[in-house]
Amino acid sequence: MDAEKGRAPNIRDVARAAGVSYQTVSRVLNGSGAVRPATRDRVLGAIDELGYRPNAAARALVTSQSKTIGVLSSQSALYGPATSIQAIELAARGAGYRLSVTSIDSGDYESIRSGLDFLLAQSVDALVVLAPQVRVFEAIGELSITVPFVTLEATELDPGRGLSVDQVGGARLAVRHLIELGHVSILHIAGASDWIEAQARQRGYSAELIAAGLVPLPTVVGDWTAGSGYRIGLEVLPRREFTAVFCGNDQMALGFLHACRDSGVVVPRELSVVGFDDTPESAHFAPGLTTVRQDFVEIGRRAVELLLAELRGGTELDHAPIVPELIVRQSSGRVAG
Amino acid sequence: MDAEKGRAPNIRDVARAAGVSYQTVSRVLNGSGAVRPATRDRVLGAIDELGYRPNAAARALVTSQSKTIGVLSSQSALYGPATSIQAIELAARGAGYRLSVTSIDSGDYESIRSGLDFLLAQSVDALVVLAPQVRVFEAIGELSITVPFVTLEATELDPGRGLSVDQVGGARLAVRHLIELGHVSILHIAGASDWIEAQARQRGYSAELIAAGLVPLPTVVGDWTAGSGYRIGLEVLPRREFTAVFCGNDQMALGFLHACRDSGVVVPRELSVVGFDDTPESAHFAPGLTTVRQDFVEIGRRAVELLLAELRGGTELDHAPIVPELIVRQSSGRVAG
DNA sequence: GTTGCGAATGTGAACGGTCACATTTGGGAG
């Protein structure tokens, strides 16, 4: 049953067992060419009996397709990216592609570059860049990347290639909601400043305020973590020149809510807080967080769709940004009268 | 400068450019054998000039090593697994291995099996199983896996192979803390029942109570999500036969805290709540959550260490479980007198 | 009974590396 040698059975072993040539086995494997049903069955039987698995490396070598999609991600442990990666994986696997994930620890150029290099060295067939830091794009520009790639969350910097949630629009949604509740002094706590998303959300914040004839306050910059939201909260709450806060993401909003409690500020009576992302936990914050929902699964799915289309030499696909949605909960309310 | 053809330069192109044989180039690449410094420089120069990258597939084919570690993960978007995966990736990359992540959507046997199959078909060199569901182990048993593998969080089912945080010990830590605060009626809200971790934590809960001469209450089963913690809270809080709750993870604890607010139960005055995991957000819950910290990064790091040692045919390594740590915050207090 | 022709199957080469072994080179000892 087992081969005499310890090595795994190859296509020729199967051919021998089935009494056909290796080419016929290959044809059965790939469904190419015509094979008589009786022959196919015989081959399939031999494959099954020997426990044969096609060797991916040999295939990759001769077809020069690794059937691998590379993902470059920063902060891949965050809810958003992690969810997207999972969706990407699912979609990729469905199309017979595997995923090679590389995460860059810090945002510095060298780390980005080496991560990208590492992926390229594996000759991935396509690339998803989920590391929306400004520097990533410099690196991408420098290494001339020949494989199809999609950058998530970064339409503006790389139009045509990017696929993104409309961050600016989402931010405007949040701010408009606050304006409609009667707020005129709205503070923005932004995410890490080298992130494209942080910048886009800040732009949306300013744009919406200005459109309403209001004045943006100086933005405070956090680092996406709850801890930074908390620290910033403790700092800005004592001198309260605002009646509402728009946080760059839900984690920072959570930290900020914590700071409100510690500072004796009651949300939403005295202060409204709005987040961004809508993590599964956000509904359970105290109080339930009003936020902007991004469909991270859809993002991942669409990214793969885009790449596969390009790999198939295919048709132009839908590059339209994904529209985020405002979720109103208890953390926002009418301005205290 | 570029090759005449569109194809990427190969080792023979480099050899020609450097005026040496392809074998010499190979030696330079792998640091094997002796190469005169002058020759090495010439080769390195040619590599650089041509922009040559070794072809991973060809290498894999001839060495029958894919330099890939496969990760089978369920719920890879959760904080814990996501963090571990990131740590695994970092450690693997440091050793020249890439990561191929496959997540299983549902816990059913077929899904597990196909995920495992998919990884095996890529001929990964080693396997990390981060999908601590009971069924996974049946599947692993059936497909006879020949590569080294480590299962995380499942020491009991597979002693010797597993590497894990001492879940039972962690749970006992949490429960002991509550007992020391004077609680005698402690409820456990467990995670999804087919998860090894959920079972281990429940065992720890019972063991510690019994050791203290107390009686475990019937366990309520959730699904790890904040939503389930909330729903369970609303259900059990009205008939309150307990003064403390030990939740299977921090997300469920968050939902439970939410239910406490909605039910008018003040934590920790009337009720103590303890979680498990210590996510970066847990300190900012209302009130800050007492919980058991797992070092997810250490888990990932150690997993890779173990695998690499085995791949190098190496020495037995440290299989000792990682010890979790109790983090006391504001959600737990002395029993109301 | 040939011939013709599409369907089915087989053969040689190539993909880009590494391995095992063969060959050349350089320089010190005699």
Added chain:
DNA sequence: CTCCCAAATGTGACCGTTCACATTCGCAAC
């Protein structure tokens, strides 16, 4: 100057698959 031997370099085969092309088969038409 010759010899020797280790260091440095080169050559052929092979890994497991697909591709391009050649060959055989079977059957209908004449």
